[in-house]
Amino acid sequence: MSVESLQEALGESSLGLSLESSKASHESTHESSHEVQQLSSASGHLQVPYLVIVVPCYNESAVIEGTTHVLVHKIHELISSRKVSEHSAILYVDDGSRDDTWEKVGALRGIYGDVINGVKFAHNRGHQNAVYAGMMEAYENGCDCIVSMDADLQDDPQAIDEMIEKYCEGAQIVYGVRNNRDTDTVFKRETARAFYATMTWLGTNTIANHADFRLMGRGALEALSQYHESNLFLRGIVPDLGFKTERVYYKRAERQAGESKYPLGKMIKFALEGITSFSVKPIRFIMLVGAAAFVISMLMLVYIFVSVLRGHAVSGWGSIMASMWLLGGAILMALGIVGEYVGKIYLEVKHRPRYIIEERLGM
Numbered sequence: 001m002s003v004e005s006l007q008e009a010l011g012e013s014s015l016g017l018s019l020e021s022s023k024a025s026h027e028s029t030h031e032s033s034h035e036v037q038q039l040s041s042a043s044g045h046l047q048v049p050y051l052v053i054v055v056p057c058y059n060e061s062a063v064i065e066g067t068t069h070v071l072v073h074k075i076h077e078l079i080s081s082r083k084v085s086e087h088s089a090i091l092y093v094d095d096g097s098r099d100d101t102w103e104k105v106g107a108l109r110g111i112y113g114d115v116i117n118g119v120k121f122a123h124n125r126g127h128q129n130a131v132y133a134g135m136m137e138a139y140e141n142g143c144d145c146i147v148s149m150d151a152d153l154q155d156d157p158q159a160i161d162e163m164i165e166k167y168c169e170g171a172q173i174v175y176g177v178r179n180n181r182d183t184d185t186v187f188k189r190e191t192a193r194a195f196y197a198t199m200t201w202l203g204t205n206t207i208a209n210h211a212d213f214r215l216m217g218r219g220a221l222e223a224l225s226q227y228h229e230s231n232l233f234l235r236g237i238v239p240d241l242g243f244k245t246e247r248v249y250y251k252r253a254e255r256q257a258g259e260s261k262y263p264l265g266k267m268i269k270f271a272l273e274g275i276t277s278f279s280v281k282p283i284r285f286i287m288l289v290g291a292a293a294f295v296i297s298m299l300m301l302v303y304i305f306v307s308v309l310r311g312h313a314v315s316g317w318g319s320i321m322a323s324m325w326l327l328g329g330a331i332l333m334a335l336g337i338v339g340e341y342v343g344k345i346y347l348e349v350k351h352r353p354r355y356i357i358e359e360r361l362g363m
Contacts, residue, residue, distance in 0.1 A: 049144035049167065051078070051088040053160075054134030056127055060151040061099040064092070067151050068108045072115055074157045083164050085144075091117045091363065092151075093134040096124035102359075109361055117362035125355040128232040131212055132224075133355055139221040141363050147215045149176075155213040156250040163215040163248050172220040172243035176213030179249040205239040207247075219243060230354060231344050286334040293330050297323060 053071055057064065071090050078084040094102045102120050109116040119137055121130070131148050138146045145167055149155040155176060163174040200206070212234060216224070223241045239245075300323050 048082055048085050049088075049164070050085040050142065051075075051164070052134075052138035052141075052143045052146045053088075053090045054093065054131065054138060054146050054148040055090065055151050056093045056095055056130035056134060056148075057097060057101050057105075057151045058095040058124065058127070058130070059097045059099045059101060061097070061101050061104060063152055064101055064104050065108065067153055068112065068116065070153060070157055072112050074160060075115055078161070078164065083161065089115050089117050089362070091119065091134050091138055093130040093137075094118065094120040095127065095130040096121045106361060114362060118360065119357055119363075120359040122356040122358040126232075127212075128234055129355045131234060132232055133357070135216065135221055136225060137363060139218065139225060143218070143221075145215055145217045146221065147213075149213045150211075154253050155211075156253065159213075159248050159250040160215075166246040166248065167215055167217055169246075170244055171215075171246040172217040173238060173241070173245040174215040175207050175210045175245065175247045176215075177207060177247050177249050178209040178211075178252045180251060206235050207239060210235065210247075213250075214238065217243075230348050230350075230352065232354070282337045282340075286337055289330050289334065293327055296326065 053075070055067070055071070060067075068090070075084070075088055075090065079086050079088060092105045094105065102118070105116065105118040109118070119133060121133070135146050135148065145164075147160055147163060149157070159176055163176070166174045216238070220238075220241055220243050223243070224237065227237055300320075
């Protein structure tokens, strides 16, 4: 055999071995990829999730440094135990604070680094908008899940561990639910109970003793991003999303410093927001009141007719006045309730932005 023939034979043999090796490698890679997909499907979450803790702030200068210390420690604890990704972070949303909350957020980023991020509203737009803005910022930056909580540390950061576990088991929404209301005054406890009972009667799907301490996965956040209404009531919207949900129970602590951002006036406004955003029963109630007033007026008409026949018309003055007050009050109440709904329609049809972001830190 000539040298050229030998080289040609060796080349063909080498090429054949190379092709077989490449084919085997491809099959091995395919099998490995298939195994990874099966493992991912079985576990629900193959990789540790990228978590963002969303914290709305309004005049929280007195507590934000202590809160940051606690939450940064919690983030590092979760990272070291491989429960969340090393890219996990805290996102403060400054709802147009009038104190130096935003300046302190910037200073804290200088101390703790990229784990601290911030968003500043051009002016105050309300707690619900601040929570929503933080969730959408985190979603747009590719997070796997968020946990929203207040800046006063009344929501227990230790409950986040159990929330993450529930998420890794497949839950898209995990509610933080208070197991008692011992820290509340009797008035606040009873009004809260009345509020949740009223919302249930009106047909609104709310979670009793749950505020805005919750975990939401990326799927739930994507669904929430499709809600464009101006009148935000997240405690009603989030349960309305569906998805697999779980609950984590915790004891709510007392506020560490500063003052409550939900005095009586704001609580009443918030309750009306929730009722009129999710139910038309008040308008139907007006119809029932109107029907009742009509029946009463018919009875009064019979009474007046009989009084005239008997010559006692003057004595009917009291009943006439009572009827006037009854009907006048019912009409004014009806106008007020209808006005609430008309006002909400007015706000919605203008399609104004919920908030305007003036400045960002990180993300």
